[in-house]
Amino acid sequence: MSRAPRSSFPAGRRGVSPSGAARNATGAARSAGGSSRAVTRTLSDDPLGGTVRRTVLPSGLRVLTEAIPAMRSVSFGIWVAVGSRDETGPQAGAAHFLEHLLFKGTKKRSALDISSEIEAVGGETNAFTTKEYTCYYARVLDEDLPLAIDVMCDAVADSVLEPADVETERGVILEEIAMHDDEPGDEVHDLFARAVYGDHPLGRLISGTEETVTPMTRRQIQGFYRRRYTPPQIVVAAAGNLDHAAVVRLVRQALGGTPLDTDPAAPAPHRSATPAVRVQPAATVVEPKETEQAHVILGCPGIDRTDERRFALGVLNNVLGGGMSSRLFQEIRERRGLAYSVYSYASQYADSGLFAVYAGCAPGKVDEVLQLTRAELARVAAEGLTEEEVARGKGMSKGSFVLGLEDTGSRMSRLAKGELLYGDLVPVDELLARVDAVTVDEVNTLAAELLARPMSLAVVGPFKPTDFSA
Amino acid sequence: MSRAPRSSFPAGRRGVSPSGAARNATGAARSAGGSSRAVTRTLSDDPLGGTVRRTVLPSGLRVLTEAIPAMRSVSFGIWVAVGSRDETGPQAGAAHFLEHLLFKGTKKRSALDISSEIEAVGGETNAFTTKEYTCYYARVLDEDLPLAIDVMCDAVADSVLEPADVETERGVILEEIAMHDDEPGDEVHDLFARAVYGDHPLGRLISGTEETVTPMTRRQIQGFYRRRYTPPQIVVAAAGNLDHAAVVRLVRQALGGTPLDTDPAAPAPHRSATPAVRVQPAATVVEPKETEQAHVILGCPGIDRTDERRFALGVLNNVLGGGMSSRLFQEIRERRGLAYSVYSYASQYADSGLFAVYAGCAPGKVDEVLQLTRAELARVAAEGLTEEEVARGKGMSKGSFVLGLEDTGSRMSRLAKGELLYGDLVPVDELLARVDAVTVDEVNTLAAELLARPMSLAVVGPFKPTDFSA
Numbered sequence: 001m002s003r004a005p006r007s008s009f010p011a012g013r014r015g016v017s018p019s020g021a022a023r024n025a026t027g028a029a030r031s032a033g034g035s036s037r038a039v040t041r042t043l044s045d046d047p048l049g050g051t052v053r054r055t056v057l058p059s060g061l062r063v064l065t066e067a068i069p070a071m072r073s074v075s076f077g078i079w080v081a082v083g084s085r086d087e088t089g090p091q092a093g094a095a096h097f098l099e100h101l102l103f104k105g106t107k108k109r110s111a112l113d114i115s116s117e118i119e120a121v122g123g124e125t126n127a128f129t130t131k132e133y134t135c136y137y138a139r140v141l142d143e144d145l146p147l148a149i150d151v152m153c154d155a156v157a158d159s160v161l162e163p164a165d166v167e168t169e170r171g172v173i174l175e176e177i178a179m180h181d182d183e184p185g186d187e188v189h190d191l192f193a194r195a196v197y198g199d200h201p202l203g204r205l206i207s208g209t210e211e212t213v214t215p216m217t218r219r220q221i222q223g224f225y226r227r228r229y230t231p232p233q234i235v236v237a238a239a240g241n242l243d244h245a246a247v248v249r250l251v252r253q254a255l256g257g258t259p260l261d262t263d264p265a266a267p268a269p270h271r272s273a274t275p276a277v278r279v280q281p282a283a284t285v286v287e288p289k290e291t292e293q294a295h296v297i298l299g300c301p302g303i304d305r306t307d308e309r310r311f312a313l314g315v316l317n318n319v320l321g322g323g324m325s326s327r328l329f330q331e332i333r334e335r336r337g338l339a340y341s342v343y344s345y346a347s348q349y350a351d352s353g354l355f356a357v358y359a360g361c362a363p364g365k366v367d368e369v370l371q372l373t374r375a376e377l378a379r380v381a382a383e384g385l386t387e388e389e390v391a392r393g394k395g396m397s398k399g400s401f402v403l404g405l406e407d408t409g410s411r412m413s414r415l416a417k418g419e420l421l422y423g424d425l426v427p428v429d430e431l432l433a434r435v436d437a438v439t440v441d442e443v444n445t446l447a448a449e450l451l452a453r454p455m456s457l458a459v460v461g462p463f464k465p466t467d468f469s470a
Numbered sequence: 471m472s473r474a475p476r477s478s479f480p481a482g483r484r485g486v487s488p489s490g491a492a493r494n495a496t497g498a499a500r501s502a503g504g505s506s507r508a509v510t511r512t513l514s515d516d517p518l519g520g521t522v523r524r525t526v527l528p529s530g531l532r533v534l535t536e537a538i539p540a541m542r543s544v545s546f547g548i549w550v551a552v553g554s555r556d557e558t559g560p561q562a563g564a565a566h567f568l569e570h571l572l573f574k575g576t577k578k579r580s581a582l583d584i585s586s587e588i589e590a591v592g593g594e595t596n597a598f599t600t601k602e603y604t605c606y607y608a609r610v611l612d613e614d615l616p617l618a619i620d621v622m623c624d625a626v627a628d629s630v631l632e633p634a635d636v637e638t639e640r641g642v643i644l645e646e647i648a649m650h651d652d653e654p655g656d657e658v659h660d661l662f663a664r665a666v667y668g669d670h671p672l673g674r675l676i677s678g679t680e681e682t683v684t685p686m687t688r689r690q691i692q693g694f695y696r697r698r699y700t701p702p703q704i705v706v707a708a709a710g711n712l713d714h715a716a717v718v719r720l721v722r723q724a725l726g727g728t729p730l731d732t733d734p735a736a737p738a739p740h741r742s743a744t745p746a747v748r749v750q751p752a753a754t755v756v757e758p759k760e761t762e763q764a765h766v767i768l769g770c771p772g773i774d775r776t777d778e779r780r781f782a783l784g785v786l787n788n789v790l791g792g793g794m795s796s797r798l799f800q801e802i803r804e805r806r807g808l809a810y811s812v813y814s815y816a817s818q819y820a821d822s823g824l825f826a827v828y829a830g831c832a833p834g835k836v837d838e839v840l841q842l843t844r845a846e847l848a849r850v851a852a853e854g855l856t857e858e859e860v861a862r863g864k865g866m867s868k869g870s871f872v873l874g875l876e877d878t879g880s881r882m883s884r885l886a887k888g889e890l891l892y893g894d895l896v897p898v899d900e901l902l903a904r905v906d907a908v909t910v911d912e913v914n915t916l917a918a919e920l921l922a923r924p925m926s927l928a929v930v931g932p933f934k935p936t937d938f939s940a
Contacts, residue, residue, distance in 0.1 A: 070540040071876060072873075072876065073876055111804050112800055112804070115794035115795040115799075116795035119793045119865070119866050119869075120865045122867070122869005122873065125794070139873060140869070141869060141872060168804070168806065168807035170807065171807025171808065172807045172810050173810075174832075175763065175811075176810040178832065179655070179810055179811065179830050181762040182653075182654055182655065182761045183655075184652055185653075291652045292649070293645065293652055323585065323589045323594075324573075325582060329585075333642055334581050334638070335638065336641070337637070337638035337639060337641025339642070339645055340642050340643075340646040341645075362644075362645065362648065391590070392586060395589070395591050395592045396589050396590070396592055397592070399591055400592055402542060402592065403542075403543050403593075403594070403610075403611070406542065407876055407877050
């Protein structure tokens with residue numbers, strides 16, 4: 001029910017499958033369309049996890065599982081390749097509004113049925129919407145997986161979108177937007193995205209705004225639901241103590257008779273239907289607000305999700321502002337005590353990305369923090385990182401990746417994102433090898449190019465809009 | 471480096487060990503004092519996890535481990551039975567200030583050494599301070615556990631507290647306090663604790679305030695460190711792919727020659743040295759702030775950590791406001807769309823507790839939300855929960871407990887909290903049996919007593935201090 005956090009470690013690889021054929025998310029689905037039989041294959045068998053299997057249903061819907069018998073739980077997710085960037089201007093917030101409504105009831109279940117059936121067995125369920133995809137998930141004990149599949153598939157595939165529920169949920173979403181407006185440390189990230197992407201959908205709020213959510217009609221949301229939630233756009237993923245064939249059978253059973261029970265695959269609108277990204281010239285945007293701290297972001301366009309340099313970028317980001325040993329943390333927090341929170345991050349989309357530094361500091365210290373940050377970025381652009389730093393940055397990438405694979409939720413997400421965003425799942429050891437292969441030269445070439453770009457600045461705090469125009 | 475979140479599932483049991491002898495955290499430590507040999511025993515071997523072993527060092531410091539060979543990682547924590555409630559008024563914030571300083575350097579390591587040694591191998595490290603304890607932890611790949619033990623023990627046992635670092639870190643903490651002041655949904659919880667506990671240490675901010683942190687001297691913090699961080703007050707806990715004897719050996723080695731290398735156990739100040747809790751009469755406190763949402767908490771004193779009714783309270787809390795199927799979520803969010811976030815929670819301390827409902831809503835809807843909440847509390851107090859609801863509440867308690875034990879971090883925390891707060895570790899199956907044994911009568915007797923108590927109200931939002939005095 002929330003908008004997703006920023007992230008993350010680069011995963012997946014560029015559209016080349018083990019068999020050498022280029023493919024992508026929708027391509028993979030289409031390749032199975034026309035057949036009336038589900039097609040299953042075993043993808044990998046990595047030493048840290050379990051066996052991964054992938055089945056494409058006749059409808060084009062993909063099911064991926066990872067069987068990890070040592071676990072007691074299963075995480076089960078339904079991922080849809082639809083996010084806020086698929087909305088037109090007046091639709092802004094439709095993907096997120098729909099995500100909320102899918103928990104409100106189906107022909108068979110009320111909202112209370114949906115939540116109480118999962119919670120009665122101690123399971124948890126939730127959902128989130130990002131700019132490029134939407135995820136509905138549950139985590140339950142292994143013995144309750146059939147229940148979770150039945151409830152989640154019903155909720156996502158067969159929601160009735162009752163007009164009264166649309167009105168009630170509108171109120172909830174307006175409160176979510178208001179809550180977000182009370183969190184200046186979050187708000188500044190939205191302000192920064194707007195500075196870089198302007199009116200392009202990637203520059204808009206995932207939730208929409210009060211202005212777009214208030215007049216949104218059930219008909220608009222229903223249309224979005226039926227056009228966008230089609231089997232080829234959907235990946236079902238599960239990880240934990242499970243049996244692949246049983247999961248596939250239960251999913252087919254749960255979707256039988258719903259609008260997602262189509263055969264063969266219907267053509268679906270493709271991501272390329274959204275307008276091409278056009279990055280704005282570097283700009284300064286200030287949101288005046290009577291806060292205790294100033295929240296600032298300094299950053300620039302980065303690289304897209306399939307850019308081969310993403311592994312080098314992960315290393316650069318780690319060393320520059322990715323941990324307590326990073327240059328920015330050491331300089332701004334450890335040495336000078338100017339901020340509690342200071343870090344850099346990289347976001348990646350299908351065709352674009354962001355690289356930025358965040359800091360929260362006393363309003364009177366913003367100039368000093370910005371000056372130190374700019375100086376550090378310039379120093380790294382000019383002189384690069386040391387060999388020792390690159391080695392540490394690689395250790396951070398590999399360690400956090402491996403440590404991040406110990407729960408069923410992150411393993412389930414890894415399957416789904418690999419399939420949805422890269423059209424493939426890269427084995428763990430291959431991913432680690434990709435990080436290992438990063439050279440000091442690659443990192444420093446990227447740093448020289450990226451960190452010398454004109455930077456946009458976003459500020460939320462007790463300032464006037466013109467305070468940073470110099 | 472943060473203040474801990476509220477929680478949680480009741481764990482542990484009242485000071486009776488498997489052998490039938492009453493003991494508590496310090497009692498257990500003392501029982502080994504005087505001996506010059508470490509004493510080890512195997513505590514449990516639960517079906518979901520690994521073998522738990524416990525060693526008391528001659529100094530009184532306790533080491534608990536859980537060996538889980540299926541995991542690739544180890545979580546390692548140093549827990550100290552010292553929190554903000556152990557501070558006198560002028561010391562307010564000392565425990566948290568100290569926690570920050572222990573990452574700043576030792577005789578052997580700089581701040582950068584501490585963070586970079588762990589991060590270079592992809593590990594993560596952090597710390598948090600609560601009202602009753604402080605925790606320093608690291609999570610690393612199993613092969614890096616010796617490194618993590620060496621670094622963490624050095625940092626916690628042998629910090630030099632450089633005067634210049636005290637000044638720098640003061641700035642960081644003042645920024646942390648300012649950041650917190652910008653989060654009204656967090657601030658209201660502090661306001662509520664103050665309404666219930668007044669000037670008692672449990673009513674104060676864990677971080678201290680600008681007024682107490684600004685003048686705090688190195689001498690004060692150093693004194694607090696040396697008086698409070700003594701071996702009998704410390705529990706070292708680790709969970710993951712590890713060998714107990716090796717962990718004990720590495721801990722002893724790392725602590726050798728540090729101020730924590732004492733023998734035999736020195737007497738330590740006991741928790742009872744802090745003033746007895748005196749609960750205030752129910753009151754209304756309003757913090758005027760120009761926010762989009764009103765953040766409100768309605769609640770009362772609850773039960774303490776060892777109260778036998780804590781399992782019944784867990785069930786009551788689940789059904790009343792603990793999930794999406796709960797009465798308050800259904801009534802206030804699902805049916806009326808008045809809030810995005812609404813939930814109840816129970817906090818437990820050694821000798822007291824809180825029970826409360828939080829909601830974030832439009833300022834104009836506060837009266838309606840409060841009226842609905844009061845009506846629901848009164849209804850449950852008068853009529854109780856149904857058998858079906860109690861069954862669901864028990865399922866939630868058991869499921870979230872079991873699902874919460876799948877990562878090394880939560881298993882490590884469970885060992886340490888059991889030892890530190892209960893003086894014992896309850897096997898998983900016994901804990902589940904305790905939940906199963908809860909009856910509808912027990913829940914409803916507790917509800918009738920608890921929910922009929924006079925309620926305090928805390929509000930942060932665009933109001934005047936007198937707006938809720940009626």
